[in-house]
Amino acid sequence: MNIQHFAAFRAVMMTGTVSGAAEILGRSQPAVSRLLDRLEAELGLALFERRKGLIRPTAQAHRLLDEVERAYVSLDSLQNLATRLAKGQGNQVSLAILPALGMGFMPRVIARFRQDWPETRVSLNIRMSTTVEEWAAGQQVDFGFAEMPVRRSGFETDIFSNAPYVAAVPSGHELADRSCLTPEDLRKGPMINWTPFVSARHLIDQVMVTAGVRIEALCETSLSGAAYEMVKQGLGIAIVDPYTAVLQADERIRLIPFRPAIPFNLALLRPESRGATPAVEHMLFLARNLRDEILAQVPT
Numbered sequence: 001m002n003i004q005h006f007a008a009f010r011a012v013m014m015t016g017t018v019s020g021a022a023e024i025l026g027r028s029q030p031a032v033s034r035l036l037d038r039l040e041a042e043l044g045l046a047l048f049e050r051r052k053g054l055i056r057p058t059a060q061a062h063r064l065l066d067e068v069e070r071a072y073v074s075l076d077s078l079q080n081l082a083t084r085l086a087k088g089q090g091n092q093v094s095l096a097i098l099p100a101l102g103m104g105f106m107p108r109v110i111a112r113f114r115q116d117w118p119e120t121r122v123s124l125n126i127r128m129s130t131t132v133e134e135w136a137a138g139q140q141v142d143f144g145f146a147e148m149p150v151r152r153s154g155f156e157t158d159i160f161s162n163a164p165y166v167a168a169v170p171s172g173h174e175l176a177d178r179s180c181l182t183p184e185d186l187r188k189g190p191m192i193n194w195t196p197f198v199s200a201r202h203l204i205d206q207v208m209v210t211a212g213v214r215i216e217a218l219c220e221t222s223l224s225g226a227a228y229e230m231v232k233q234g235l236g237i238a239i240v241d242p243y244t245a246v247l248q249a250d251e252r253i254r255l256i257p258f259r260p261a262i263p264f265n266l267a268l269l270r271p272e273s274r275g276a277t278p279a280v281e282h283m284l285f286l287a288r289n290l291r292d293e294i295l296a297q298v299p300t
Helices: 001-015 018-025 029-043 059-086 107-115 129-137 185-189 200-213 223-233 242-249 278-295
Strands: 046-053 054-059 090-096 122-126 144-149 155-161 166-170 193-194 218-219 236-239 253-257 264-273
Touching: 001 018, 001 029, 001 054, 001 059, 018 029, 029 129, 090 107, 090 129, 090 278, 107 122, 107 278, 129 144, 129 155, 129 264, 144 218, 155 223, 166 223, 166 242, 185 200, 193 200, 193 223, 218 223, 223 236, 223 242, 223 253, 236 278, 242 278
Parallel strands: 090 122, 090 144, 193 218, 193 236
Antiparallel strands: 046 054, 144 264, 155 264, 166 236, 166 253
């Protein structure tokens, strides 16, 4: 397949118009239209609906775009590596990290890393756990952190952390002085819950069902950081991961152990075909050190 055909397809999907794609690619509109026609002929798919000069992607086009974007990630990585090798700069660490660690934890690890490896380029990709798995399985990163259980192969899996989630409670709430919280306590909410797309939501739901407690959350989110911010704003109680809880510590929030404990199971994913470099090993060493520092501050 001709990569120029996919470049035209991607540009149209990004800009929404053939004229916009032509401007990005530095081609004429007829030339871009011909590339799209040839791609559709090669694939045997109708990727766009054309009506009165307008172009509209089909459902197949959106599905194809996901795969094209993955291919471009690999191509960008290859191009960047070739450029650095040409300049004699072969050191790079590429990561894919779930948001709970990507927003606060890894930037701190990288800051420490740069003190010892100032010339090494670091690429931090923050993605949901399923995408982290995809990138690790596709050998596109040096390592990744994802929530367990993992469902793919093509990488080695080690347990990085299994510390429990904790309850974040507004400091003025009637439960703020408790030594621990139980499902029954959450009736006094309001509660900020996870969306159904987050694995922690299913663990919490199971704990509630077992305890015979039914909670109607007024707010839902897919990110620990957002849940923690909602607690700061006094919107309710949230069950958040220990890394977010400690790194975003705020006097407006009390962190309280939750019972029964719900483990935040984190896996370290290491692609099988990417050999470990000294830079990667040093970054993981620093990550483990910071992990231990943080978890020592989690209330138990």
